[in-house]
Amino acid sequence: MNTHPSYRLGLVLGGGGARGFAHIGVLQTLYDAGIRPDIISGTSAGAIIGSMIAAGHTPQECLEFFLKKNILHFARPTMSKKGIMTLNNLEERLTDFLKVRTFEELKTPLVITASDINKGIPVHFEQGELIPCIIASCSIPVVFTPREIKQTEYVDGGVFMNLPVRPIRKRCEKIIAVEINSIDTSEKITNMIDMAIRSFHLGLARNTDIDRNMCDIFIAPQDMTKYNIFNLDHIQEIYQAGYDTATRILKNSVLQVSNQTPA
Numbered sequence: 009m010n011t012h013p014s015y016r017l018g019l020v021l022g023g024g025g026a027r028g029f030a031h032i033g034v035l036q037t038l039y040d041a042g043i044r045p046d047i048i049s050g051t052s053a054g055a056i057i058g059s060m061i062a063a064g065h066t067p068q069e070c071l072e073f074f075l076k077k078n079i080l081h082f083a084r085p086t087m088s089k090k091g092i093m094t095l096n097n098l099e100e101r102l103t104d105f106l107k108v109r110t111f112e113e114l115k116t117p118l119v120i121t122a123s124d125i126n127k128g129i130p131v132h133f134e135q136g137e138l139i140p141c142i143i144a145s146c147s148i149p150v151v152f153t154p155r156e157i158k159q160t161e162y163v164d165g166g167v168f169m170n171l172p173v174r175p176i177r178k179r180c181e182k183i184i185a186v187e188i189n190s191i192d193t194s195e196k197i198t199n200m201i202d203m204a205i206r207s208f209h210l211g212l213a214r215n216t217d218i219d220r221n222m223c224d225i226f227i228a229p230q231d232m233t234k235y236n237i238f239n240l241d242h243i244q245e246i247y248q249a250g251y252d253t254a255t256r257i258l259k260n261s262v263l264q265v266s267n268q269t270p271a
Contacts, residue, residue: 025237028053033250
């Protein structure tokens with residue numbers, strides 16, 4: 009039986025809302041070094057950025073997609089009993105930007121993690137319609153309404169697996185994982201949304217332990233706690249934090265992650 013990994017390098021992008029702009033900075037570092045992932049695994053914000061890269065967009069194009077926008081460009085209030093907002097605006101904008109409908113049309117294989125809220129399990133999508141899976145992976149419980157796919161309701165993948173290394177670990181020789189979730193325990197909880205987000209983040213912190221220990225290179229930009237996950241006013245700062253951290257870690261890494269075949 010052949011157990012040789014199918015891919016040389018896998019890239020795992022975790023969830024964390026607006027902190028996901030750090031993913032773009034990390035990717036720019038990789039691109040500058042001539043490194044391209046052979047497969048991408050993403051949750052929530054990582055699913056969004058991962059889908060853009062998998063569709064063939066450059067990190068700079070990904071960054072420009074978000075610049076000069078706020079949360080209302082992507083979410084809208086709703087009267088639903090299952091969430092305060094919907095991600096219909098994000099769905100429309102991603103459809104226009106990605107220019108692909110299915111996983112099969114992507115230039116780089118992609119795995120998206122969402123959570124089956126009824127069965128209480130993580131689900132990993134890599135076939136069929138793409139956009140609904142991205143939206144499902146981003147749907148933070150209570151804040152956003154669940155996304156229904158084939159009569160099943162899904163919420164944010166971070167509920168069970170915010171750093172989805174496990175779905176691709178056995179397929180890859182090496183894995184770079186990027187974690188952007190952190191918790192500011194000094195921040196006061198003042199309303200229902202704050203309570204929902206704090207509860208959510210506590211769960212994220214706990215469920216990343218296994219995956220964090222399964223990657224070959226771990227990148228976690230510091231001081232992410234100062235950035236609200238719904239605030240898009242600090243895109244460049246967060247991007248730069250990802251770029252600088254990745255540059256430092258890759259420079260000091262003893263692993264050979266380049267896609268170039270040795271002469």
